[in-house]
Amino acid sequence: MERILKATVVVGLSSLLTVAFGAVRYKFIATELGATGVGLLGILTSGITFGVVLFSLGLNTSGVQAAAAASGDKAKFQLTRFALLRGSNWLGVAGGLIVATLGLTLGASWFPAPVEPALMIWMGVALGSMVVSGGYLALLNGTGRIRALAVSNALGSAVGTVVTIAAVFISGQAGLIAALAAAPIATLACSGWFLLRDPRTIPRPNFSQWWPELRSMFLLGGVVMVGLLVGSAAQLIVRIWLQQTQGLQIVGYFQAAWTITGLYLGFVLTALAVEYYPRISKQVNHPRILNSSVDKQIRVALLLGAPVLLWMMVLSPLVLHILYDADFQSATSILRWQLLGDVLKIVGWAIAFLLLARKARGAYFVAELSFNVCYLLLGIPLALQSDLAAMGIAYVGSYAVYVPVTLWLAHRESGFVLQRSAALLILVLLVAGGVTLWCLENGSTVGIYVGSFVASIVSIASAFTLHAWRKVERRSAVDVDYIG
Template sequence: MGLSSVVTVGLSALRYKLLALELGSEGIGLLGLFATVLALGVTLFGVGVGSSGVRQVAASQGDEGEFGAATRAALLRGSWLLGLIAVAVGLLLLPVLRGTLFLDVPAPLTVCLIIAVAASVVSAGQVGLLNGLGRLPEIAKANSFGALIGTALTLGLLTIAPQWALGAAFTAAPLAVLGLTTGYTWKLRVRRAFAWAELWGAFRPMLLFGLAFSVSILMSNLVQVLVRILVKQELNLKNVGYFQAAWTIASVYLGFVITAMSAEYYPRISAIAHNALELNRQVNVQMRLVLLIATPIILLLMFLAPVIMAILYAPEFGRAAELLRWQLLGDIIKIASWPIGFLLLAREAKKAFFLTELVWNVSFLALALTLLGPLGLKGLGLAYGISYALYFASVVWFSKRLTGYMMESRILVFVALALGLGVGVEIVSNNDVIADNLIWKMLFILLSVFLGVFVLGWHKFRKHIVV
C-alpha cells in the first residue's frame, strides 16, 4: 500500500509537471480549481460512506448470514446510488457552475468534473468493501494502475488536444480506478434479492457514521482556507505559498505512512472492537510500530528541510524550512495520536470522533490567530504542534472512557525523547557550522533508531504483530 501511494503521487506529479510545461500557469491554476471542487464534491456526495463502510464490513466478516450479506450489498448499491445522485445534482447545477466558478470554461470540461466526482464516490465504496475484507493487493493494484492509465491518457492527449488533456488529468484516473474496483468487487457481489428494509438497515449506520467523517473534513477544509486568508492578511501572498509548500510536504509524507498502515490496521481493530482488552493491546502495538518507523524519517526530513524545499519547489522556498521543521515536530505527536484515533472509529464513537477533530481545528485556528502576528510563519508551526498535543490528550481521554485504554509508559517516554531530539534538530539546524556537518545528522538519526529499539522493545512486540 505504501508503494502504491508512492506510485500514485509520483504519477500525479508527472502529470502536473508536463501540463505546466504545455499549458502554463493558467492551465495549472484551472486544474487546481477543478481538483479543489472535485475533493469538495466527493466529500459532499460520498458522505464518508467509503470510510465508514470499512468498519461495517470488517465487523460483519464473521457473520456469514443475512447481516453480513446485506452489509456488502448495501455498501455497493448505496455507493452507486450516491454516485447517480452526484451526476443528477451536478447536471442540474451545471449552469450555476459555469456561470460562477468555471466562467469561460468549455462545458465538456465541467461535465468531466461531474463524472469524476461520481466515479470517485462509487469507487470509494468499492474500495471500502475490499479494505474491509482485507483485499489489500486489489486496492494497491487499482490505485497504481488507475494512476498509470490516467497519466498515459493525459500525456497521449497532451500532444494532440491539450484542452482534453486537462480534462483527462482529473477524470481519467477516477474512471480507471472505478473500472478496476468494479471488476474486483464483481465476484464479491451478493447475488440475491434484498428487501428495501434490509438494505436500509445495513446502510443507515454507514451513512450516519460517514456523516461524522464528512463534517470533520469540511470543517478542516474551512479552517485551512481561513488560515491561508489570515496569512495573506498578516503577511503576504508569498508567505501563503511558503505555508502551502510546507503543509503539502508534511501531508504527503504522512500520507504514505497512514495509507499503508490504516489499510490493514483499521479493519483489523474493527473486527475486534467488541473486545476492549484486545483492542487496547492492538492500539499500543500499532503505536510502537508506527513510532519506530516514522520517527527516524521525520528527523531526517527535519535536517533536509531546506534541500527538500529547494528541490521540490525553488531555492527561495528555503525560507519555509523552519516552518516545515516545526510542522514535522508536531507530526511526531500526530503519529502517536493516529492509532488511538482509529480506536474511536472502530468503536463507532461518532460524537467522540467529531469532538476530537473539533479540538484540533478550533485550537489550530485560535493559536494561528494569536501567534502568527508576533512570530510569523514559525507561529503557525508552533500552533500546529500545540494543537496536536491537545488532540492527543483528547483522544486518550475519550478512549479511556470508552474502553479503559491505558497507554504504555514506554510509549510516552519515547514520544518525549523523540520530541527532545526534534527540538535538538531545530537548534542544530539554526547553527550553520553544526548544520553542515553530516556526522551530527547521522548521530541524531542513529540515536532515534536506538531509542526506538530500546524504549519500545522491538523484540517484545514483534511477535504480537498480526499480519
C-alpha cells in the same frame, strides 16, 4: 507484529508508488504552470476534497468497519456489501452532477482566476469517481483484500500521472483537468474490476433488506463526514484567506508543504490503517485487547514514521526543489514545522480509529473539531503577525491540543491509557524533532550536520527496536505452541 509488518510492506509499496507518481504530477504542474498554477490546483483540490467528504457521507470509513464486523456472517456480509456498493453509486452520481452544475453556474465567483467550463464539468466527474471508488476501496479494505486495494491505488495513480504529463504539454487547462480527474477515474475502474469478479452468493436483496445496513453505516459515517467536513472547510478557509491577503503564490507555497506532508504521512498511515482499522473493529467487545492493539499501533507507527519524518526535515529544501521548483524554497520553514507536528498526528490518528471502531460518534466529532478550531484560531492570527511558517507553528500547537483530547475521550470510551513505553517514545521523538528543527532554522551548514546525525541515530534505533520486538513476538509464539 508479523501481520502488521506484512500488510505494511504490501500497502507501503503501493503507497510509495502513489507518492512517487503524485510527486511527478505536481512537478510537471509546478514546472509548467508555476506557483500560481499549483495554488489554483490547491484550491480546486480542496474544493473537491470538501465535496467528497460531503457527498460520501462517511461511507469510505464506516464501510470498512461494517464490512469487517460482518465478515463472520455470510448472509449479513452480503447485505452489507450490497448496501455499501449501492449507496456509494447513488451518492457518487448525485454529488458529481450537483458539483458540476454549481461550478458552471457559480464557479466564477468562487475562484480567483477565470476558469473554463470544461474544468467545472471534470471537477464533478472527479468528485463522483472518488465517492464511488471510496465505497469500493472500503469494501476491499474491510474484507482484508490488501493486494487488490494496493493495486487499485497504485495503478490509478500511475495512469493519472501519465495522462497528466501528456495533458500538461497540450495546455495548462488540460493539465489541471488531468491532474484532478485522471487518477480518480483510473482508481474507480481498477477497484470496480476487482469487485465485479466476486461471485454473487445470494439473490439481489430488496430495499427493506439492505436499507437497515446502509442506514447503520450512515449513522457512523455521518459523524465522520461532519468531522472531515469541518477539516476540509478549515483547509479551504485557510487557502482562500491566504489568497486574499497574501496572494495566490503564497497559496502555492502552502499547498506544496501540505501536499508533501500529506504524501509522506499517507505513505506510513495508509499502509498501517489497512490492517489496523479492520482488526480493531473486530475487537470492540474486548476492551483490554483493543487497548493493547492501539498502544502497539502507536509504537509501530512512530518507529516506522519517525526516520522518514526526520530525514524529510533535513532534506526539505532539496525535496521542495525536486518535487516542485527552485522558487518553492519559501515553503521550507512551514514544511519543517508540519513534519514536527506529524509526530503528534500519528498518535492522534491511532487513537481516533479506536473511537471509530467503538462507534463513539460524538467523541470522534469533538476530537476532530478541537484540532480544526485550534488551527484556525492559532494560524490566522499568527500568520498576520509573521510569515507563512506561522501556519506550521499553528499545526504543531493544534495537534498538541488534539492528542490530549483524544486520549481523554478514548479513556472514557474503553479505559485506554497510553503506556509508559509509548509515552517515552513520543517524548524522545518530539525532542529529536525539536532539536533538528532548531538547528536547521538557526544554522545552515551546522544544522544539516546535526540534523543528519539525529536522523541517523533515530533511524538505526527504530530499525533495531522493530527487529528486537519482532524476535520477541516470534519467540513468544513458539513458546505458546510448545506449551499447547
